[in-house]
Amino acid sequence: MYQCSLERMTDKITTFSQFGDAGHGGITRYTLSPEDVLARNExxxxxxxxxxxxxxxxxxxxxxxxxxxxxxxxxxxxxxxxDSVKNGGNYDGILGVLSAMEVLEAVAEQNIPHKHPLTAMIWTNEEGSLYPPAMMVSGVVCYDYLPQDVKGKFKLEDMLQSKSVLDKQTTFGQALDASGFKGEVAKRLSPDNYQCMFEIHIEQGPILEDAGKDIGVVDCVLGMFNYRLRFYGQTVHAGTFPMPKRRDALYAASQAICYLHDEIDKLGYADLVYTTGEIECHPNVHTCVPDEVDFCIDVRHESAEVLAKVLAVVKSCADKTWVGCDCQVDKMWNRDTVYWDESLVGFVKSAAEETGVSHQMVHSGAGHDAQFVAYMMPTTMIFVQSKDGLSHCELEYSSPEQCTAGATVLLNAVLKADAQ
Structure with missing residues (x-):
């Protein structure tokens, strides 16, 4: 079995962490920003x-x-x-680029024989943190292969008009034109010239660390849905209107959140995860009773049957009156569970076993570019342990040894795919 270089991997991690360094341990590296251009040029x-x-x-x-x-x-x-989120870490996303680079460097240094051309790749705008949505460009590249209910979100002409969340004016298309990285459509990844894809990523959770394993052999990206619940009440003066007569939309929404937690937990699925991570309140004035409040609920699980049971609970909120407020439930986004190619998963597992890297099977709860590529060609992922399960923050960390172990597994898995 072939080995990757700890020294080279450490150097790459250190070097690339400078591009977008905010001075306190992490990076802000928006897609196609000057910081991103520095990383691409390196x-x-x-x-x-x-x-x-x-x-x-x-x-x-x-x-x-x-x-x-x-x-x-x-x-x-x-x-x-x-690219990264604002005040993100030095591993999310870029580790997959550095690992791909390390594989090519190991092949070149050791003169490792291989039949297929081997390609290291940088995907554009996976985070969508400056120009929404997330996984924008993989959605564009894989557009023709995506499920019908997903592909409408990623029309190229619409994505080029996506506006910066900072200045609300600059479009992704303008940033693309100005970046110096606008090439030819004929160069895109496609099944015509690519056999398969591997993506390494940090785990972004605590499962591997809790189990004492360095590497995750990933079998799927979990299915999920995101719905928005909107509550309609009446704005009145906070100091003059009697409490029993109020239709407080924020109070209604808070009751619904508690209801959702109670009812979803009663279903008893220990591996189900869900989150209310965004709330909007109108008019958001301290002297006014809120008249409109909405929040999102993000739910993830491998089983479509389990997701359907949870969705029934979510939709039931629309059938109730919440302290005098009506509730509307709207679908925002969903995806089915995306399973990785069994042969490629097997290559990763065998490579981990043969190189002596501690590992276990895991799911991905987060979305990645690879999930769109999976509709187009055989694809799989490898996870590297995340310290304390932290990600999308400056404390994000995976040791150089673990990162190198991941690259070594990747190298040998790729060589297995190449031999086949």
Missing amino acids: FIKRMEAIGAIIEIDDVANVYATLAGSDANAKRIVMGSHS
């Missing part, structure tokens, strides 16, 4: 140094490819994204 410099050919597609995805012995063989691609 990727290109290092990949060209080992003889990789660089290509860029029309939505700024960057590909670095080492030729294989068979000029007609399709490529095997590895990669993830280089």
Whole structure:
């Protein structure tokens, strides 16, 4: 079995953490920002140094490819994204890029024979933290293969008009034109020239650490739904209107949140997760009783049957009157569970076993670019343990040893795919 370099991986982690460094441990590296351009240029410099050919597609995805012995063989691609959330960490997304780079560097240094061309890739705008939505560009690239209820969200012409959440004016299309990374549509990832895809990512949860395992062999991305519950009351003066006559939409919404927690917990699914992470209140004035309040509920589980039971509870809120307020339940987003290719999952598991890296099977609760690619070609993921399960924050951490172990598993899994 082949090994990746701890020294090289440590150097890459240290170097790339400078691009967007906010001065207190993490990064803010919005897609196509000056900081992101620095990271992309460093990727290109290092990949060209080992003889990789660089290509860029029309939505700024960057590909670095080492030729294989068979000029007609399709490529095997590895990669993830280089952008971050605001005040994010040094591992989410970029670890998949660094690991792909490390695989190519190990192949070049050790002159490892391989038939297929091997490609390291940077996906554009996975986070959607500056230009929504998340996984924007993988949605665009995989558009023709996505389920009907998903693909409408990712029309290229609509994505180019997505406006910056900061200035509310600059569009993704304008940022793309200004970035210097707008290439050719013919360079896009597609089943015509790519055999399969691997993506390494930090786990973003505590399962591996709690189990004492370094690597997760991922079998799927969990199905999920996001619904919005809207409550309608009446605004009145906070100091003059009698309590029994009020229709307080915020009070109604708070009762509904408690109801949802109680009723969903009664279903008894220990591996079910759900969150109310966003609330909007109108008029949001301290002297006014709220007349309109809405909140979202995000629910995730592998089983479509379990999700359907939870959804029935959510929808039941619309059949009730909440302290005089009406409730409307609207679907915002959903996805079915996306299962990874069984052969590729097997290659990852075998590579972990043969290299002696501690591992276990895990699900992904978060979405990733790979889940859209899975509709287009065989795809799988590898997780690296996250300290304390923290992610999307500056405390995010995976040790260089664990990151190198992940890259080693990736290298050997890719070679297994190449041999097949």
